[in-house]
Amino acid sequence: MEQCFTFEKEQFPLFFEAMSEHGTVLAPVRVSEQSFAFRPVSSAGEIAFEALRTILPPKKLFYPQRETILGYEGRTIEERKPDVKPQVLFGVHPCDLAGLGVLDAIFSSDPADSHYLARRKATIVVGLSCMPDRYCFCNSVGTDSPEKGYDVFLTDIGGSYFARVNSPAGLQLLQSRPGLMQPASGDARQQYKDFWVNRDRAFQIGFKSGNLPAIVDMEWDNPIWEELGQRCLSCGNCTPVCPTCYCFDILDVASLTGDSGERVREWDSCQFSGFAQVAGGFNFRPGPVDRLRFWYRHKLHGFEDAYGFPTCVGCGRCTVSCPAGIDDIVGVVLRLQGGQDGQGGEER
Amino acid sequence: MTDHERKTIHIPEVCRVEGHSAVHVDIDAGKVSSVTLDVFEGTRFFEKIVLGHHYEEIPHITSRVCAICSTGHVLAAIFAVEQALGIAPSSTTLLLRELLHLGMLIESHATHIYALALPDYVGAPDLSDLASRYPDQFENWNQLRNLGAAIQTIIGGRPFHPVNMHVGGLSRFPAHSDLKKLLAMLSSSLELAFSTCDLLLSFKPPVARTTQPVFLALVPRETEYGFFGNTVRSSEGWEEPVQNYKQYLGEHSVPYSHAKQSTARGKPLMVGSMARLSLFGHRLGRHARSVYTASPLASGDMNSLWNNLAQAIEIVECIYQAELVIEKLLVELPRGGGDTGLKRLPPKAGQGAGAVECPRGTLYHCYSLDDRGHIAAADMITPSAQNTARIELDIREVVTQFVDKEPETLQANLETLVRAYDPCNTCATHMVSVKYN
Amino acid sequence: MNALKTPFFPVHGVIRSIIELAADNRLFEIQLQEPNGLPRCRPGQFVQLWIPGVGEAPISVCSGKVGASMELCVRRAGRVTSALFQMQEGDWLGLRGPYGNGFPVELFEGKDLVLIAGGLGVAPIRSLWQYLLDYRQKFGRLILVYGMRHSIDLLFRAEFQVLLRRRDLDVYIAAEDVVGPQLPTVSFQLGRVTDMIKLAQITPGFQAAVCGPPVMYKYVVQELRAKGMPDSNIWLSLERHMKCGIGKCGHCYVGGQFTCRAGPVFRLNDLQFLPEAIECA
Amino acid sequence: MDRLEQPLPCISVHSLTGCAGEELVILENLQKALPLVRVVSFPFAQSANEMRPVDIAFVEGSVSQPHDLEKLKAIRATARWLVAVGNCAVWGCVQGGVCRRFTPEQMARDVYGQDNQIAALPSAPLDKYVRVDVKLSGCPIDAGQFLSVLASLLKDHLPYITHKPVCLECKLKENGCVLVEKNLPCLGPITAAGCGALCPTFGAACYGCWGPCEAPQMEAMEIVLKEKGYAIDEVISRLTAFGIPQEIYSRDKPLELKVSRQ
Ligand SMILES: Cc1cc2nc3c(=O)[nH]c(=O)nc-3n(C[C@H](O)[C@H](O)[C@H](O)COP(=O)(O)OP(=O)(O)OC[C@H]3O[C@@H](n4cnc5c(N)ncnc54)[C@H](O)[C@@H]3O)c2cc1C
Ligand code: SF4
Numbered sequence A: 001m002e003q004c005f006t007f008e009k010e011q012f013p014l015f016f017e018a019m020s021e022h023g024t025v026l027a028p029v030r031v032s033e034q035s036f037a038f039r040p041v042s043s044a045g046e047i048a049f050e051a052l053r054t055i056l057p058p059k060k061l062f063y064p065q066r067e068t069i070l071g072y073e074g075r076t077i078e079e080r081k082p083d084v085k086p087q088v089l090f091g092v093h094p095c096d097l098a099g100l101g102v103l104d105a106i107f108s109s110d111p112a113d114s115h116y117l118a119r120r121k122a123t124i125v126v127g128l129s130c131m132p133d134r135y136c137f138c139n140s141v142g143t144d145s146p147e148k149g150y151d152v153f154l155t156d157i158g159g160s161y162f163a164r165v166n167s168p169a170g171l172q173l174l175q176s177r178p179g180l181m182q183p184a185s186g187d188a189r190q191q192y193k194d195f196w197v198n199r200d201r202a203f204q205i206g207f208k209s210g211n212l213p214a215i216v217d218m219e220w221d222n223p224i225w226e227e228l229g230q231r232c233l234s235c236g237n238c239t240p241v242c243p244t245c246y247c248f249d250i251l252d253v254a255s256l257t258g259d260s261g262e263r264v265r266e267w268d269s270c271q272f273s274g275f276a277q278v279a280g281g282f283n284f285r286p287g288p289v290d291r292l293r294f295w296y297r298h299k300l301h302g303f304e305d306a307y308g309f310p311t312c313v314g315c316g317r318c319t320v321s322c323p324a325g326i327d328d329i330v331g332v333v334l335r336l337q338g339g340q341d342g343q344g345g346e347e348r
Numbered sequence B: 001m002t003d004h005e006r007k008t009i010h011i012p013e014v015c016r017v018e019g020h021s022a023v024h025v026d027i028d029a030g031k032v033s034s035v036t037l038d039v040f041e042g043t044r045f046f047e048k049i050v051l052g053h054h055y056e057e058i059p060h061i062t063s064r065v066c067a068i069c070s071t072g073h074v075l076a077a078i079f080a081v082e083q084a085l086g087i088a089p090s091s092t093t094l095l096l097r098e099l100l101h102l103g104m105l106i107e108s109h110a111t112h113i114y115a116l117a118l119p120d121y122v123g124a125p126d127l128s129d130l131a132s133r134y135p136d137q138f139e140n141w142n143q144l145r146n147l148g149a150a151i152q153t154i155i156g157g158r159p160f161h162p163v164n165m166h167v168g169g170l171s172r173f174p175a176h177s178d179l180k181k182l183l184a185m186l187s188s189s190l191e192l193a194f195s196t197c198d199l200l201l202s203f204k205p206p207v208a209r210t211t212q213p214v215f216l217a218l219v220p221r222e223t224e225y226g227f228f229g230n231t232v233r234s235s236e237g238w239e240e241p242v243q244n245y246k247q248y249l250g251e252h253s254v255p256y257s258h259a260k261q262s263t264a265r266g267k268p269l270m271v272g273s274m275a276r277l278s279l280f281g282h283r284l285g286r287h288a289r290s291v292y293t294a295s296p297l298a299s300g301d302m303n304s305l306w307n308n309l310a311q312a313i314e315i316v317e318c319i320y321q322a323e324l325v326i327e328k329l330l331v332e333l334p335r336g337g338g339d340t341g342l343k344r345l346p347p348k349a350g351q352g353a354g355a356v357e358c359p360r361g362t363l364y365h366c367y368s369l370d371d372r373g374h375i376a377a378a379d380m381i382t383p384s385a386q387n388t389a390r391i392e393l394d395i396r397e398v399v400t401q402f403v404d405k406e407p408e409t410l411q412a413n414l415e416t417l418v419r420a421y422d423p424c425n426t427c428a429t430h431m432v433s434v435k436y437n
Numbered sequence C: 001m002n003a004l005k006t007p008f009f010p011v012h013g014v015i016r017s018i019i020e021l022a023a024d025n026r027l028f029e030i031q032l033q034e035p036n037g038l039p040r041c042r043p044g045q046f047v048q049l050w051i052p053g054v055g056e057a058p059i060s061v062c063s064g065k066v067g068a069s070m071e072l073c074v075r076r077a078g079r080v081t082s083a084l085f086q087m088q089e090g091d092w093l094g095l096r097g098p099y100g101n102g103f104p105v106e107l108f109e110g111k112d113l114v115l116i117a118g119g120l121g122v123a124p125i126r127s128l129w130q131y132l133l134d135y136r137q138k139f140g141r142l143i144l145v146y147g148m149r150h151s152i153d154l155l156f157r158a159e160f161q162v163l164l165r166r167r168d169l170d171v172y173i174a175a176e177d178v179v180g181p182q183l184p185t186v187s188f189q190l191g192r193v194t195d196m197i198k199l200a201q202i203t204p205g206f207q208a209a210v211c212g213p214p215v216m217y218k219y220v221v222q223e224l225r226a227k228g229m230p231d232s233n234i235w236l237s238l239e240r241h242m243k244c245g246i247g248k249c250g251h252c253y254v255g256g257q258f259t260c261r262a263g264p265v266f267r268l269n270d271l272q273f274l275p276e277a278i279e280c281a
Numbered sequence D: 001m002d003r004l005e006q007p008l009p010c011i012s013v014h015s016l017t018g019c020a021g022e023e024l025v026i027l028e029n030l031q032k033a034l035p036l037v038r039v040v041s042f043p044f045a046q047s048a049n050e051m052r053p054v055d056i057a058f059v060e061g062s063v064s065q066p067h068d069l070e071k072l073k074a075i076r077a078t079a080r081w082l083v084a085v086g087n088c089a090v091w092g093c094v095q096g097g098v099c100r101r102f103t104p105e106q107m108a109r110d111v112y113g114q115d116n117q118i119a120a121l122p123s124a125p126l127d128k129y130v131r132v133d134v135k136l137s138g139c140p141i142d143a144g145q146f147l148s149v150l151a152s153l154l155k156d157h158l159p160y161i162t163h164k165p166v167c168l169e170c171k172l173k174e175n176g177c178v179l180v181e182k183n184l185p186c187l188g189p190i191t192a193a194g195c196g197a198l199c200p201t202f203g204a205a206c207y208g209c210w211g212p213c214e215a216p217q218m219e220a221m222e223i224v225l226k227e228k229g230y231a232i233d234e235v236i237s238r239l240t241a242f243g244i245p246q247e248i249y250s251r252d253k254p255l256e257l258k259v260s261r262q
């Protein structure tokens, strides 16, 4: 059963100390006027608490953008084990926790991805509450409350943080600084509940997701795909930023002498025209319309076999990072569902 | 050899220079009857290429004139456009441009001295030969060139064709940590620069021209030695603002070459390291000055083969200046560097000329902008084009003097002579002027 | 080694023999260095073949039995396959697998079967017929249809000469264009795979196993349906771009499924629920 | 193979019309390759050059004059692998871009005068005239990519060169998008990656120096830039500056008409 505590915001540096003692702390920092990224930080002051969404989701910490899997020299093949060190991932919002849940399912299914799992295991995840902006819609896809995937989840209840602790490691983290934690009082519990009720009311856009998979299939030939596809740049910005996209390429990097080398895996995107092309030049998704529709279906309808869940967690990253403005998931869903354009939401 | 014998010296392709050129000398009865330096690099018509483009695109496009001095082209273009728009860059921007430019000079000079010219002096036909027989020199080259490349990469984004230089300023400031890395590299390279000078001083030029050329160079903006300026000075005593370049620089096409030939007030001229040193050597910083004053250059021996020595002295000076610039930047720049918040400037019709001292000499860019900020006319004059007439004259003087030498030796000497100018034929052909009307 | 071993770790294979089957098509016999390296390989499965320094390519297992060695029939298509064509007997390479579901041979037991191969699609189909013939008595009537554009592209010529003589197997070989340097020793019929299906005595109770170029499926399915065959009896082996073979890299994703895991062999009536799977579904 | 007779594979490096950038990159990285190859021709770097059969010929620059063409044909005839290096050789670069707007004769007349003797061809990439085995774009090429192409070809393998867009590298580096955040005219979506998304990393717009990516969506790029407020002639001039061929983007309204002459 979860345990609940509170600690004053003023005490945060102490909490930070506890995290650093465990390992490298990774937290959102500001990287440009509008953007944030998870980076190693050495003091609480560097953390951008206001960050809603980082450019890349936390998946990069477990499933790096580029990673060497194997090395070979002559006939000897050797696995390049990931350099796994204890770390604390701080500031993960509910949508990203859900996103990690999706990747956990994929990478732990047989045959499991040992590198991903090793990094995941060595990481303490500290979640953090947030207030939705005009691109957030996690409540529409049911990922708005933190359910699992964290060790500690902090909710901002004004002057203090309400900490839900979900694992022995999390508990140890909190207890490593004596006097930091108080058991959550009745007031604090009330404040906690108020926060989440208010947060629920704060969503500016959204849709009802019940019939979504069926609608997406029903609307396979909807003219909207053609309309959006016309504008699609096939730049692939939508996939690396998505917490649940995991496609990759594997390539050989040979040394100059040719007798040794490495096998490297790198993030790939289904939006590139070569992605599905097979020998003989046949391409199953030749145009941007095909690829965009494929992506939408995967996000909103999801897997049919192994996992059976849709893969959009409502973080809004694709919407904000699409240069052409066509990854407006909420707007598209509303149109597919037959509602008005932008109903309940804001025009972008 | 009888007096009535006709001879020709033909070098179909001068190697170890950038681009393609050929030399042809006719000797008639012991007298040189004609000399042609044929730059047969393909023409690219840059002043046409830039036409119609927005001024923001110009530095990136003109960078492609030449890889080795791309930074020079980028800066000359930026200076010209900024003048047309009537804006002045901030002092921080100027310092960063200067640093980038110094990086280019170090890289270009080092590559020319070691990889292109040195084989002449030591008789190494190819690079692997040089690398195996002169590993120390090869390593010097690597280090100096890496230094120049590192400066350009940290400030400009890559070793050449910089991406961080724009009209109005930079898009990203370097971080202190990176600048400090450069400082460390600079201070460990000074010795190498000195030893490069010593190396070149140890070679005796096999031939010499007989007349002093007209030297032309920009008057450095500051009181020190430098490579940016708005007026040009001639060894004949006159000074002119760069804006008036049409009046003092004459240009004409020759039928046998893709490069035009220039004259300064009607005379063949020489630009580049030697010109700069002969005009402004007294302004050098203490390190370079000590080498310079002890060199044959200071005592008036202006054999063009000493141009390589002049380049080596400039490397010393560039290292010294780069250190000074970085010290200033460490005070002016935010610790972490980062985005500069550069904004696009409102367009304005106008005309502007800009010039910088490139490794090979003064480079001029001149643009007219229409009221939407698009290029309506362009003109560029490169140092290599300015030098061609003087190279031909040098060849004539050398052949006349040494006409009795073995033809093979003479031919080799001529190649060395042409190479000493470090001609950049890609530049020479890519920049030729259009008429304004 | 240990539980943390990455699934991308290959086993060693050594090329034991190379046979030229047709221009740009070769049969490689590969000796597996680790006897347990590729456990229990079924007809229709594939392996990821790795050439160090070049990369991997999915290749169907082409022999009915996989013990200490297996056969792969490869067409030179690009980087990896060209590099393979430069290799010689005794060279080593890497293999991962076997991957995919393969053909449902248990389900086929006791049934009449038609195997339909187009072009290089004959590679996985061969593993199936070799298996079926090994256990001939378990299956009903067997029809083998194999089509290609030019008769000189015929693969496994020698094997077909033997197959054509068998009484317990009907073989139809079609080429759209029967010319070549020498007249083929295998009897060809002029036409396409679909024409052969028309000719063959296929009844609605047959099970069909099909593999060929992407464009072929539509016409073959039409023909089989015309014979009254229900979609549940039609099994198609699909080709998709694949990088990992283990349901992770996403390249082979079709509809909501990974071809490399749910396939490459799909039952036609399942494909109908997968958008983009094949044109006719 | 006569590998035994030739202890080291032979390579050559040639340039046609270009900025010599690739030669410079190759020169600066040659040391790493020297133990493995013999450089039989590299006029930029050495004086002893032979025109003889080679295993690999690297050619930079575009074909811009008859002389270039002769040389290219001679190189092709003697090279087992011909590698086009750099945007000029692969796409035609800026001098290719301008040939959409003016003929060489027009340009020669304007630049060198009426009675010039310039024999210019419209600048074109190598594969317009000869078979090219490997195309390695870049302006300049990336040294790492050059070495890996060399490594592959020395083993007689084709190298793995992808043409995914710059945006991928940009996102993998986790840059803030300058097109989205600053409305800069970034061409990353239609430009081939390889540079490591250099310009956006420096907070600037990609101007397309690597040439087009696989299946570049030119029309969509045009729509997006127009919506960001860029005038159509600036959009066209940006899209066509670094050698995007007509087949890929056929907006060829002559820019000259739009320029107000002074
Ligand atoms: C399940 C399956 C079984 C196959 N069985 C055989 C077989 O038995 N024999 C045979 O010769 N070929 C087979 N193929 C096709 C073979 O995988 C491709 O020809 C091969 O991957 C091409 O690789 P390459 O490096 O030589 O070509 P590349 O240089 O990579 O590219 C050539 C073309 O192949 C496409 N391609 C690249 N990688 C793949 C890939 N992983 N899968 C599919 N297409 C790709 C490219 O998009 C390009 O159009 C099979 C493919 C699949 C999916
Ligand atoms: S599809 Fe878009 S909104 Fe949904 S999880 Fe992915 S990036 Fe976020």
Ligand code: SF4
Binding pocket: A235, A237, A323, D166, D167, D168, D170, D171, D175, D176, D177, D178, D179, D180, D186, D187, D188, D189, D197, D200, D206
């Ligand atoms: S900055 Fe440019 S390259 Fe980077 S993601 Fe945005 S559009 Fe693409």
Ligand code: SF4
Binding pocket: B163, D166, D188, D191, D192, D195, D196, D197, D198, D199, D200, D205, D206, D207, D208, D209, D210, D211
């Ligand atoms: S971002 Fe674009 S313009 Fe900049 S270096 Fe890369 S390809 Fe060239």
